[in-house]
Amino acid sequence: MITVGEILYTNVHPFFYHLNRGKLEHQVSFIPSIPAKLNDAMAKGEIDVGAISSFSYAKNHEQYVLMPNLAVSAKGEVRSIFLFSKKPIEELNGCNVALTHSSATSINLLKLLLKRFYKHENVRYETVPPVFGDMMASFDACLLIGDDAIEAKRHHGDSFYVYDLAERWTAFTDWPMTFAVFAMRKEKLLDEPNGMHELYTEWKESRHKNEKDHYAELAKTVTNDYGGTERFWQQYFTNLRYHFLEEDQRGLLYFYQLLHEEGFLDQKIDHLNVWDIKTGIHSIT
Numbered sequence: 001m002i003t004v005g006e007i008l009y010t011n012v013h014p015f016f017y018h019l020n021r022g023k024l025e026h027q028v029s030f031i032p033s034i035p036a037k038l039n040d041a042m043a044k045g046e047i048d049v050g051a052i053s054s055f056s057y058a059k060n061h062e063q064y065v066l067m068p069n070l071a072v073s074a075k076g077e078v079r080s081i082f083l084f085s086k087k088p089i090e091e092l093n094g095c096n097v098a099l100t101h102s103s104a105t106s107i108n109l110l111k112l113l114l115k116r117f118y119k120h121e122n123v124r125y126e127t128v129p130p131v132f133g134d135m136m137a138s139f140d141a142c143l144l145i146g147d148d149a150i151e152a153k154r155h156h157g158d159s160f161y162v163y164d165l166a167e168r169w170t171a172f173t174d175w176p177m178t179f180a181v182f183a184m185r186k187e188k189l190l191d192e193p194n195g196m197h198e199l200y201t202e203w204k205e206s207r208h209k210n211e212k213d214h215y216a217e218l219a220k221t222v223t224n225d226y227g228g229t230e231r232f233w234q235q236y237f238t239n240l241r242y243h244f245l246e247e248d249q250r251g252l253l254y255f256y257q258l259l260h261e262e263g264f265l266d267q268k269i270d271h272l273n274v275w276d277i278k279t280g281i282h283s284i285t
């Protein structure tokens, strides 16, 4: 049996929407949750495979192997990871910032951007539940991700300064940002290569079906479930990068390098361990 983490955010729907759950049922069980919980469960070995925060991969890379060519990345705007602020971002030194408890990558990306590129040495961060009203009642700014961020922007986007973190990252570095990667626990891959292969094929197939109709059907379903317009969701999915191309991988390694330089990541990560279906695990530098 393979235990699979399923992020409860719309941004990973392209991989899950057309999944043939009936076919996988006999060998796979799904655990739906927010990224931070799935990161922890995966680190503890309670989950064997799934999309996790790219930051969490860095922390536990010795235990993990990445599935090739699957990720959630953006070059420029991501449209679902926002810093909402009462002041312009340039003036946040000395301020209090609330961080959503559901993220790992974006909270570290925010800390990195503020320290490295805005030269803010003195920002106080607190991790709290993603409740926009509570966050803005007690803090100068707050970071939300996923559907929480989309909803807050929809309702409060005009009342605050709003910064898209991927847009900021690409503006400063020219690289894409990868928020989620598909990681497997190494020992499970060795035990169940066929089951992993089947899952991998299903995720790719689901993504392919969504790309084929330009996310039209998915956008319709998501609009019914979450509101917004079909046009918004179709553009949202089309804008995201789901193929973890070489440029995405290099951008991710650059992110890890800067995190290490600024003291947000103890380990120096200069390669990614990626599964090659034919030859086993190989290293990308």
Ligand SMILES: C=C(O[C@@H]1C=C(C(=O)O)C=C[C@H]1O)C(=O)O
Residues within 6 Å of the ligand: 007, 009, 011, 012, 035, 052, 053, 054, 072, 078, 079, 080, 081, 102, 103, 104, 105, 106, 107, 145, 146, 147, 179, 180
């Ligand atoms: C694109 C997004 O990426 C998500 C952000 C994550 C993080 O910050 O740790 C983790 C998983 C991703 O699904 C989003 O939430 O909007």
